Amino acid sequence: MSEIQNAGKDRGPAGTGSGTPRAAESLAALVAGPVHAPGSEGYETARTGMQLLDRHLPVAVVEAQDAGDVRAAVAWAAGRGLRVAAQLTGHGLGSGLGGGEAVAGDGEGGTERRQEGAAGAGGDRPPAGVLIATGRLRGVRVDPGRATAWVGAGSTWQDVIDAAAPYGLAPLSGSAPGVGAVSYTLGGGVGLLARRYGFAADHVARLDMVTADGRLREVTEEAEPELFWAVRGGGGAFGVVTGMEIGLFPVARLYGGSLYFDATAEPGVLDAWRRWAETTPEELTSGASMLAYPDFPGVPEAMRNRLVVQVSVAWSGPPEEGTALVEPLRSAGPVLADTLGELPYADSGSVFDEHDDPAGYRGRSVLVDGLDAESLGALTRLVGTAPSMCVIWLRHLGGALAREPGSANAVGHRDAAYALTVLTFADGEDTGASEALRERAAGLVSDRAVGRSSTLGFGPMDGAAVREVFDPGAYARLTRVKAAFDPDGVFHSNRPIPPRG
Numbered sequence: 001m002s003e004i005q006n007a008g009k010d011r012g013p014a015g016t017g018s019g020t021p022r023a024a025e026s027l028a029a030l031v032a033g034p035v036h037a038p039g040s041e042g043y044e045t046a047r048t049g050m051q052l053l054d055r056h057l058p059v060a061v062v063e064a065q066d067a068g069d070v071r072a073a074v075a076w077a078a079g080r081g082l083r084v085a086a087q088l089t090g091h092g093l094g095s096g097l098g099g100g101e102a103v104a105g106d107g108e109g110g111t112e113r114r115q116e117g118a119a120g121a122g123g124d125r126p127p128a129g130v131l132i133a134t135g136r137l138r139g140v141r142v143d144p145g146r147a148t149a150w151v152g153a154g155s156t157w158q159d160v161i162d163a164a165a166p167y168g169l170a171p172l173s174g175s176a177p178g179v180g181a182v183s184y185t186l187g188g189g190v191g192l193l194a195r196r197y198g199f200a201a202d203h204v205a206r207l208d209m210v211t212a213d214g215r216l217r218e219v220t221e222e223a224e225p226e227l228f229w230a231v232r233g234g235g236g237a238f239g240v241v242t243g244m245e246i247g248l249f250p251v252a253r254l255y256g257g258s259l260y261f262d263a264t265a266e267p268g269v270l271d272a273w274r275r276w277a278e279t280t281p282e283e284l285t286s287g288a289s290m291l292a293y294p295d296f297p298g299v300p301e302a303m304r305n306r307l308v309v310q311v312s313v314a315w316s317g318p319p320e321e322g323t324a325l326v327e328p329l330r331s332a333g334p335v336l337a338d339t340l341g342e343l344p345y346a347d348s349g350s351v352f353d354e355h356d357d358p359a360g361y362r363g364r365s366v367l368v369d370g371l372d373a374e375s376l377g378a379l380t381r382l383v384g385t386a387p388s389m390c391v392i393w394l395r396h397l398g399g400a401l402a403r404e405p406g407s408a409n410a411v412g413h414r415d416a417a418y419a420l421t422v423l424t425f426a427d428g429e430d431t432g433a434s435e436a437l438r439e440r441a442a443g444l445v446s447d448r449a450v451g452r453s454s455t456l457g458f459g460p461m462d463g464a465a466v467r468e469v470f471d472p473g474a475y476a477r478l479t480r481v482k483a484a485f486d487p488d489g490v491f492h493s494n495r496p497i498p499p500r501g
Contacts, residue, residue: 023059030072033065038127046133056097058131065136067216067242073132075214078490083129085492086240097129097492147248153182153241169248170345172200175352182241187455188233188411192314192348195285195399201232202405203247211239212490221407230481233411237493238485255322256314256351257339263307266333270376273311276329282399283317290383290392302336307384312352360426363458364438367416368448378444393421412470413451466495
């Protein structure tokens with residue numbers, strides 16, 4: 001029996017075991033890890049991640065100690081008609097678990113809805129479902145002979161990087177090493193070595209996951225071929241992953257970092273980066289972001305009241321060749337700051353130097369088959385004149401990302417040449433003006449759009465938007481896999497897949 005943190009009285013129907021804190025008490029008798037009820041300090045901590053908009057509001061949070069806890073929590077919830085979500089260790093929370101939720105619908109109206117839990121800590125939004133926090137499933141085991149790592153569901157990319165580094169190996173980690181490795185990989189994963197080695201999902205050999213029937217399954221191409229295909233790229237709609245085995249690669253050092261350009265003085269910086277990026281070999285992955293810096297304390301003096309483009313570069317070829325490779329980029333515009341240099345892969349988080357402070361934000365993603373000077377100029381003008389803060393991110397794709405992996409998976413739109421993300425910030429809730437700004441930016445490249453990214457967009461997606469993440473045949477196959485393994489829609493996902501036969 002685990003410890004439990006309660007607050008207030010049970011507001012659920014007598015005898016159901018699904019109210020709060022009665023749900024937590026019932027679960028605590030079944031699991032080894034802590035269980036938290038709404039209103040307790042542990043509950044607030046466990047349900048809060050980097051994304052502060054639309055946080056999960058479950059009837060109970062289970063901090064799973066092991067896979068057995070995950071099995072027990074899933075079986076308990078499914079047996080009571082409640083939904084289940086796993087707490088993400090990164091940026092990607094799209095919509096929080098709570099209130100009545102679509103179970104088998106596609107987000108286009110007419111969806112079945114299920115009321116979970118009872119009115120309580122969320123005001124008009126009642127607690128609902130069970131949230132499984134996987135942070136205690138943290139651990140990495142490296143097999144240097146096979147160049148693989150077993151990664152627990154609570155592990156961040158920095159955990160994996162640090163475990164692999166002593167052997168001169170590196171994972172296909174993202175630009176923000178504080179992000180959870182498992183959730184990142186399930187969505188596909190476009191990292192620092194992506195153009196050289198492909199998506200993170202392309203190099204998964206095995207996953208252990210609990211499905212809606214409460215079974216712990218060893219998911220491999222041989223044992224569970226349909227589930228293995230779907231989970232790698234299809235996201236968390238099919239179960240709760242407790243660990244995965246991934247490939248590692250012989251990269252000990254990088255040449256990388258960022259150049260910060262004054263786009264107020266030279267508005268053509270983004271197109272200069274595009275033209276340069278299209279000449280680079282696959283060993284180089286790069287991206288560009290753009291932000292209008294305010295005149296605030298704490299902002300570097302050189303960047304105040306300027307539109308700044310940050311071009312970030314990760315070169316995994318011979319480090320001594322990096323300087324010459326990047327040299328032509330320096331003429332793109334006035335350089336305000338320069339962090340380029342040789343570094344160990346263990347310090348790869350400094351390449352993009354992304355902030356990891358909790359905040360409320362939403363992002364709209366677009367995958368395109370190309371960019372041109374006109375569209376990039378329009379994006380530059382939009383950011384420079386936007387009524388509220390927004391950030392434009394661009395990632396150069398292609399290379400190994402465009403090639404099919406040895407074992408096919410659900411990752412879509414491998415033909416995309418660039419990924420665009422438009423990010424806006426919110427205090428409390430998203431606004432119509434912010435959404436309109438994101439859609440306006442996406443519209444500037446709509447003539448080249450091939451779909452959406454699963455991992456480079458931040459916010460809820462309806463059924464139509466989710467379909468844009470995948471190739472049409474893949475989406476239909478995903479709905480069949482969902483119907484086979486989660487026909488009642490137990491699992492709440494950022495990228496919901498309806499179960500259809």
